[in-house]
Amino acid sequence: MGLGQVAQLIHIPILDSLPNQYEIAALCSSSPKLLKVLGKKYRVTNLYQNSNKLVARPDLDAVIF
Secondary structure, eight states, rough: OOOOOHIIIIHHHHTTOTTOOOOOEEEEOOOHHHHHHHHHHOOOOOOOSOOHHHTTTTTOOOOOO
């Protein structure tokens, strides 16, 4: 959750570089523009501005803050 500099420069690129181990199933941010840009860049279609809706998903194994 949150798409600040650490997420953009470290967390998301590392997870994306390991597709056999991780799937980025959703992104969450209060910025709709940032969600759209990063969703497109990392091929993520589940985009949330509300963290409660994100964590309510029963199919997620982990959430990175």
